[in-house]
Amino acid sequence: MKKAILYIFTLLAAAGISIGIPACSKMGHAPSIEESTMYEKSTNFQNGTFINEHPVNMTLESFTFSKMMNFFFDFSRTPDKELPYYHLTRDSFSTTPAELQVAWLGHSSMILDIDGVRLLIDPVFDNASPVPFTVNRFQPSPIKREELPDVDAVVISHDHYDHLEMNTIKHLADKVKLFIVPLGVGSHLRKWGCDPEQIVELNWHESIIIHDVEIIAAPTQHFSGRGLTDKNKTLWASYVFKGERHSAYYTGDGGYDARFKEIGKQYGPFDLTMIESGAYDKSWHDVHMLPEESVQAHIELGGKYMLPVHWGAYDLAFHKWDEPIRRVSALAAAQGIKLLTPQMGEFCMPGQTTHTAWWEPAKQQELAVAN
Template sequence: MKILLTLILVLIACLVVFYLIPKSSHSHKFTNEEVIYKTDLSDMWNIMKAFATSNRQAAAPEKHQIIPVQPLSKARLNQGTDDMLYRLGHSSLLMRLDGDFFLLDPVFSERASPVQWAGPKRFHSSPISVAELPNIKAAIISHDHYDHLDEAAIKALIDKVETFVTPLKVGKYLRQWGVPSERIIELNWWQETALGSVTLTATPSQHFSGRGLLDRDQTLWASWVIAGSRNRIFFSGDSGYFDGFKQIGERFGPFDLTLIETGAYNELWRDIHMLPQESVQAHIDLQGKAMLPIHNGTFDLALHDWFDPLEQVSKLAKNHSITLLTPQFGEPVNVAAPAPTSPWWRQVMLDKQVGGEDVSNKLQQAEIKQSRVSH
């Protein structure tokens, strides 16, 4: 309780400081196309109150509940020639496209936080270390939040990555961390760059940016269209649901695979993080053939149980006859011909009761919750 009260007081103090800063002291700010996301003191109070009164029973896996991770190695990654994708954690992915490797939002640190002694901690290890990675054609960043832009990872990747591709102004962080300017490409929405046979296009998302109290929306956020000679992939980054998905689908679809944010959601901030039913609708709008839900399973960033995103989206996908891929971390996914995946989180939950409650009842509650929001 003391820790919670201290946290609330710190947050209130920070908000007071933020709102006392004169507007003229803020530099150029980026904005969304549809919703201008703002949080006033009332909004922040409601969010803090929701966190303080949350009665979750499974915010994270229990210590004995081990999330399955399939180890990766450079030798294994270099086998074959098909376009392949591997989920490393949260929204971090490794893919091989047209023979080259690409990293999406690489986060390898133990915590998604400005400091490594506090903040959201990993549920599982990464399937591969930075040292074991093959040479990377490009690292693609969606925005500057700590669960997507990891300073320690960027520094470790400097000698591994040929080019870093970011939305506008995000490159400033990379330059501060030692990445040479000539190896950074910054794009506005709808701009593209070709790296060999792969074209990367920055497309809109509905979110916000900032790594501190006084830098709100001073860097751009984006989703990405990643088009190779054989396959086309969409990477959502973070986003609330908006009409932009349909526009992207009409301009660049169909997609062989969509990587769609499905996690860290709540009605209080649905403008910037989709609810599961909205994630499924985004996939439909994008004209995706197969959907892989991301932004879940690694960090506790919201108020739902850790397995809730995967459980809800699985049932929604079945109801909409969508090919859903839920690979274990490190499990290979063939982009053109993905093999069926398993609901691995259910086995993790079956390892023991959840908070003294039988896991079957817990999963049944998740199913009831999903049924209510889908009607």
């Protein structure tokens, strides 16, 4: 097992050396020792790293060498052709944000309108790795970062590559007034050109208000890190979006635990939940939910409509690309849950958008012609 891991890291290191400084830049910059001392009073920070509310098991004992090779180089899990999607430009968005609307951009990237506030969540458009030939995006984003509309803030859940992208942050640094991130993540943003005054770093249960919409960082059971030496140096979070008329919740990444009931009681119920529903495996069950748990989390949160996210753009697990949505869809139907399944780039409005199984081959052909 150790030899397998060493071999993978050697390959990645060699690739990193071959592309030089750009790969190092993408890794960002973990908080300095001086910055870390500011977190010592936090109960979720111990011995120089952030911790979960409950211990998590992240062993790789079931990973054989062949399984690890399969993870990186087996492409049978991805679609044979490009999936149908709605092409978006800046002009696709109204000047005034909607009361409650979300445009899913694939994986966990979203543009959320809530009570007149527009938020860009976890925007990633390229490959989810500092090394170009690994974890490439198999489905293009429905919008280019250059075409993004004006937003009131960018919200980042944690610093993994499929949620935080250097090129996008650099592009937005002089265009967005506010970046909302968990503790420590601001260090990456400052390295990539963001002014410290643009960045608001939140611990769990801390919040900021934008035009009467309160954005609250809430716990999630996960981890962080962009290199081999910065594991858990920055915090990870889920988010509550609470306006005067509507409320929404985004899980970020995380395993299932009792916190969903607690968040539902403290901050719910929610008109919309955006719940991690893909890239799961029994080996990392504690930090990524299985579909059954994603549906259960929605129920415990007191959600009215559920939008499954964290799938459809990257090959990050051993399951096929459409397994998450098929499993979640079947479970939701069995339990009478109102599920939202927009194509990437499709504007989704709870109460007005219908559930469509667009991932079915026949439906894909039909929608590709329509789009």
